[in-house]
Amino acid sequence: MTALLTIIVLVFILIAIWQMVKIFDLAQAKNENTQVATDKDNTLNGYLMMGFLGFIYLITIISCVKWGDLPLLSNSASEHGPTIDNLMVISLVIIFFVQTITQFLLHYFAFKYKGEKGKQALFFADNNKLEAIWTIIPVIVLAGLIIYGLNTWINIMGVDESDDPIVVELYAQQFNWKARYAGADNTLGKANVRLIDLDRANILGLDEADPNAQDDIITTELHLPKGRPVLFKMRSQDVLHSAYMPHFRAQMNCVPGMITQFGFTPSKTTEEMRATLEIQDKVKNINEIRVEKSKKLVAKGEDPLERYEFDYLLICNKICGKSHYNMQMKIVVETEEEFNAWLKEQKEFKNSLIN
Amino acid sequence: MSAHADTHAHDDHGHHHKETFVTKYIFSMDHKMIAKQYLVTGTIMGVIGVMMSLLFRMQIAWPEQPNVLFEALLGKWAPDGVMDADIYLALVTIHGTIMVFFVLTAGLSGTFSNLLIPLQIGARDMASGFLNMVSYWLFFVSSIIMVISLFVEAGPAAAGWTIYPPLSALPMAQGGSGAGMTLWLVSMAIFIASSLLGSLNYVVTVLNLRTKGMSMTRLPLTIWAFFVTAIIGIISFPVLLSAALLLIMDRSFGTSFFLSDIFIQGEVLHYQGGSPVLFEHLFWFLGHPEVYIVILPAMGLVSEIMATNSRKPIFGYRAMIASILAIAFLSTIVWGHHMFVSGMNPFLGSVFTFTTLLIAIPSAVKAFNWITTIWKGNLQMNPAMLFSIGFVSTFITGGLTGIILGDSALDINVHDTYFVVAHFHLVMGISALYGMFAGIYHWYPKMYGRMLNKNLGYIHFWITAVCAYGVFFPMHFIGMAGLPRRYYTNSNFPLFDDVSNVNVIITIFALIGGVVQIVYLYNFFSSMYYGKKATQNPWRATTLEWTTPVEHIHGNWPGEIPHVYRWSYDYSKPGHDVDFVPQNVPLKDGEEELQH
Numbered sequence: 028m029t030a031l032l033t034i035i036v037l038v039f040i041l042i043a044i045w046q047m048v049k050i051f052d053l054a055q056a057k058n059e060n061t062q063v064a065t066d067k068d069n070t071l072n073g074y075l076m077m078g079f080l081g082f083i084y085l086i087t088i089i090s091c092v093k094w095g096d097l098p099l100l101s102n103s104a105s106e107h108g109p110t111i112d113n114l115m116v117i118s119l120v121i122i123f124f125v126q127t128i129t130q131f132l133l134h135y136f137a138f139k140y141k142g143e144k145g146k147q148a149l150f151f152a153d154n155n156k157l158e159a160i161w162t163i164i165p166v167i168v169l170a171g172l173i174i175y176g177l178n179t180w181i182n183i184m185g186v187d188e189s190d191d192p193i194v195v196e197l198y199a200q201q202f203n204w205k206a207r208y209a210g211a212d213n214t215l216g217k218a219n220v221r222l223i224d225l226d227r228a229n230i231l232g233l234d235e236a237d238p239n240a241q242d243d244i245i246t247t248e249l250h251l252p253k254g255r256p257v258l259f260k261m262r263s264q265d266v267l268h269s270a271y272m273p274h275f276r277a278q279m280n281c282v283p284g285m286i287t288q289f290g291f292t293p294s295k296t297t298e299e300m301r302a303t304l305e306i307q308d309k310v311k312n313i314n315e316i317r318v319e320k321s322k323k324l325v326a327k328g329e330d331p332l333e334r335y336e337f338d339y340l341l342i343c344n345k346i347c348g349k350s351h352y353n354m355q356m357k358i359v360v361e362t363e364e365e366f367n368a369w370l371k372e373q374k375e376f377k378n379s380l381i382n
Numbered sequence: 383m384s385a386h387a388d389t390h391a392h393d394d395h396g397h398h399h400k401e402t403f404v405t406k407y408i409f410s411m412d413h414k415m416i417a418k419q420y421l422v423t424g425t426i427m428g429v430i431g432v433m434m435s436l437l438f439r440m441q442i443a444w445p446e447q448p449n450v451l452f453e454a455l456l457g458k459w460a461p462d463g464v465m466d467a468d469i470y471l472a473l474v475t476i477h478g479t480i481m482v483f484f485v486l487t488a489g490l491s492g493t494f495s496n497l498l499i500p501l502q503i504g505a506r507d508m509a510s511g512f513l514n515m516v517s518y519w520l521f522f523v524s525s526i527i528m529v530i531s532l533f534v535e536a537g538p539a540a541a542g543w544t545i546y547p548p549l550s551a552l553p554m555a556q557g558g559s560g561a562g563m564t565l566w567l568v569s570m571a572i573f574i575a576s577s578l579l580g581s582l583n584y585v586v587t588v589l590n591l592r593t594k595g596m597s598m599t600r601l602p603l604t605i606w607a608f609f610v611t612a613i614i615g616i617i618s619f620p621v622l623l624s625a626a627l628l629l630i631m632d633r634s635f636g637t638s639f640f641l642s643d644i645f646i647q648g649e650v651l652h653y654q655g656g657s658p659v660l661f662e663h664l665f666w667f668l669g670h671p672e673v674y675i676v677i678l679p680a681m682g683l684v685s686e687i688m689a690t691n692s693r694k695p696i697f698g699y700r701a702m703i704a705s706i707l708a709i710a711f712l713s714t715i716v717w718g719h720h721m722f723v724s725g726m727n728p729f730l731g732s733v734f735t736f737t738t739l740l741i742a743i744p745s746a747v748k749a750f751n752w753i754t755t756i757w758k759g760n761l762q763m764n765p766a767m768l769f770s771i772g773f774v775s776t777f778i779t780g781g782l783t784g785i786i787l788g789d790s791a792l793d794i795n796v797h798d799t800y801f802v803v804a805h806f807h808l809v810m811g812i813s814a815l816y817g818m819f820a821g822i823y824h825w826y827p828k829m830y831g832r833m834l835n836k837n838l839g840y841i842h843f844w845i846t847a848v849c850a851y852g853v854f855f856p857m858h859f860i861g862m863a864g865l866p867r868r869y870y871t872n873s874n875f876p877l878f879d880d881v882s883n884v885n886v887i888i889t890i891f892a893l894i895g896g897v898v899q900i901v902y903l904y905n906f907f908s909s910m911y912y913g914k915k916a917t918q919n920p921w922r923a924t925t926l927e928w929t930t931p932v933e934h935i936h937g938n939w940p941g942e943i944p945h946v947y948r949w950s951y952d953y954s955k956p957g958h959d960v961d962f963v964p965q966n967v968p969l970k971d972g973e974e975e976l977q978h
Contacts, residue, residue: 172739
């Protein structure tokens, strides 16, 4: 039935096109129609080019106004975040500047120099000066961007062990995350997937004989103390995953067979983040959308959606299978005291095993 | 060399009049027929690829809601009309594969390299007509296998078009990594063989079969683009083949090239010592040059069409060639920018940031040269010209965001989000498609001897242009809001609820843009039979293909191959009565060939 309806719709579209073609052809029957653009076509399309330029500007403005309040441009929650945001804003400003001018030139020229019979085009094949200008200007701009970018990159990726970071393992599997804290010795115990023993609840494959492993703590929620550098060691047990923490401007793939790392220092607790204007706006907006959706759900006899409260999230950002879209872990950033108190409540590895 | 080819082709010309249906339309060795075969096969694959994108766009906009189209087209993959999460990933994967390889590599490069190389350099045919035929039929077989893979019990390949192992290597990780992935790999291996045969042929033909007077610096930019593209293909495609073969070994013969330490579904697998990062290196060693394999031919076509329709020489001919060469060289040393957060050494990331951002320089030169080409021109707004201007527009919009993605520090945060989707769709997806459409509108009279309807062309262009921006421009913003790509639904946790309405807008634009392609398909197929008969040189262009008769003949020129006396951009040259001087017109007394 559906297939039939679709076919009928398609047939109607084809007939409509056929009729349109006939109308066009009849309208132009007087003069020989060679299917080559005439002056009339040139004029019409020249004006449309200006219209299209307006459309590009319009969609840019609408997008910026409606969706430009971007969580990835300000209000980061890590110490290196503002440097990335700065670089991002500088790059975006350059992009918008170049975009506005080049699109204007392109479409305006298309309008200004639309063809007319008898008009002569300028024979202008080469100009070394012009070409030197638009080679050298990008070189200078890019040199600046490269230097700034590489500086930022090296600062972010270079982990300074002398800062005494807390070492935390992020462990990925289809389709959830675990965190492993190194305990009092701040050294993660050795681990390998070959040591996984589900019957004994050794789910991450820790080496039970390794003294460093004894005080390790495995959790399903990631808690971080504000202001302390954290060094993440990433592992995956099955396929590639990517630990993406957008609010902290942090991302690193988790690769089976190797340990990858990424470090940052959280700069805002969850509470502080919730109190920022940007997040309050976002939460209000999301809740309005959820209320609307809930109305529809209730009308269908289903449960309404819960109210949304902001939390940092760690989400998977590398395609990993069927439930890739649903692989996330809550991150809680708190004060050092709260963090220590929380950590104390968690079971150490040696006590979590089933004998 | 070229004299020999002449006489040889003349003999052919004599013998080949008694052609059967099979030798003329199926196992043809004539480059013009092979070009058309590539185009039609590419078009069919394109329809499949675009329809898939419409299906998964509907899922993203209206997640997990019953849809009659899903029920009709996806069958068991859409129980009660709700799309399954596995088939969502499969659609995304096959859409990417088909569009990148089957449409924009084979469909674009295969069509226009085959059609234009012999015609524009003044050759009777490709260097090896037989290899050319084999190349097309390998492509055909690989297309068929790719389509068959859609009907496999456990589903087609679903690990993304980049097929990163271990996901693609382990059938227990994902349904699509079983027989579907095997067929995908076999199809791609055959595809690569096809592409290599084609590329070798193009390179040899351009180097050896140019007509008298056709020096390398008189070649149209189309030929330069095809030539360099073929060289990049020869350098990089074999690496993908090796990656595919190693992956087949890992999958079927128990080796551990890409796999190590894996625990899945309650058991430890035997793999030890391999690295998925090695696969990423091998894949992107092709994968990145591949985007230039896609875009360079489009650039060549657009340069040619812009000059012709502006009635002006292309601005900065030598700079254009230099930038093609620079882009080609740089394209082979930037692959690591896809891997900034893959776990490779951060120092390597710095190197790739440096090389990647350098590509912006030749790209900027090209963009400014195109803009200067239309400056003070006498623009003939044929549909091909509109698509060329559209190409420059989307190439700029999409290309500019490359300076964000190529910058490793910024990539940390937008990697694998919709920002990337927006970037590459504009800069190499939409742009290359525009280049392809421009080429089709421009050379349709050469291929089929008839004209495409221009008014339908205008409708096609303007609606497509608006929809392309409508789809991909807002995507930058949801990407900068942190929304990851390849998510079956974004409604599972509330963090991204505020972008759900943007996704609806994008899908509506996509649906309109998709449906309007019917106008083009109608135009394409009906004009073959009912289009206005073409004249020999409808666009009043200078290149050699317009000196051949409208009716296709074996060997292209009935008499001798024309000699070439000038470059291909003598439009509106002072001292001539007409605003174009074909390449085969000798210089007048005292006329200087421009020192371009």
